[in-house]
Amino acid sequence: MCALLVTGTGLTGCGADPDEGTNGVGKLPAGTIQTKTRTAAASADAVRLSGTVVTSGTTYTLDMRLKGDGGTGSVTAKGATFRLLRVGEHLFLKADAAFWSHEEDGGKGDAGHSSTAAAAKLGGLFVKVPTGDPSYKKFSGFTDKEVLLDGLLTLHGSLATDGHHTQSGVRTIRITGDDGSGGTLDVSLEGSPYPLRLVRAGGAGTLLLSDWGKDFPLKEPAKDETVDYGQQLPTS
CATH class of the missing domain: 3.10.450 (Nuclear Transport Factor 2; Chain: A,)
Incomplete structure (x- = not known):
């Protein structure tokens, strides 16, 4: 009688071809x-990408949906969760006031800005991140399908x-x-x-x-949900 082999994925019949019916x-x-x-x-x-990425000593927990012209989803780092949304070159970041306050790191938000005055203005709204701001380079990669996958899949x-x-x-x-x-x-x-x-x-x-190949809606937030500071996010 042919015995059954126990593999890492279950039971396989003796002599069975594990590639039968596959690509x-x-x-x-x-x-x-x-x-x-x-x-x-x-x-x-x-594609939908979820899990953890450790970079520069910081662990980021991601749940992002990505396609060619942008992406949307949530990121958690250092105990704070925020939402990212990018449509074309326009990047938006949405978080509560605590994200911008970050009293535990000396009053600097995760985006690197003094947050005491900004927290009340930015909390709960989509903040349009200027392309020249350090935050843009730091977070836009999480919304870029090509850049993110190219860097991860090697x-x-x-x-x-x-x-x-x-x-x-x-x-x-x-x-x-x-x-x-x-x-x-x-x-x-x-x-x-x-x-x-x-x-x-x-x-x-x-x-x-x-969710490979599964489309999803991607559009900029309404104006009444958005704060646009122009050239640079506030530093005080």
Whole structure:
């Protein structure tokens, strides 16, 4: 009698082909899989990205929906949650007064501005961030599908495959960099080879990627919900 093999994803019949009925990328070399998944990600019209990213010593918890002309969603860092919205080049940031106050870091908001006077004006409204303001460079990347995925979807070191798995009920092939120390990426074996789960190298966060190709509304907030300070956010 054929025994059942216990894998990381469940029970597999002896001699069963784990790639049967898939898109076939599970049979390819790891480097080819990475190329195909990056191509698939770049060609998709939209994606949802959620999880954590650690950069410059700060952990950001993201729940963003992204497409070619912008993105929208929430970001949490240092105990404060704020919303980002970018339509074309126009970036808006919405947070409560506590975000702008940040008394625990010496009266400086996360955007780097003295917040005592600004908090009452900015709390609860979409603040249009000037392109020349340091905050624009700091946060716009979280709303840029091309920049964000290009920076995240590269594994480091020698690439290899690490078996068949599942992610949110979807069969995947996992590829690794330097046996996992350079990051791991689960790639869909169903339909397009989209990346579904990324564990970044060096403990720099874990991200889930979903809703590939699913469009969502993206428009600027109404004028009565917006504060526009012009050239620079207030510093006092």
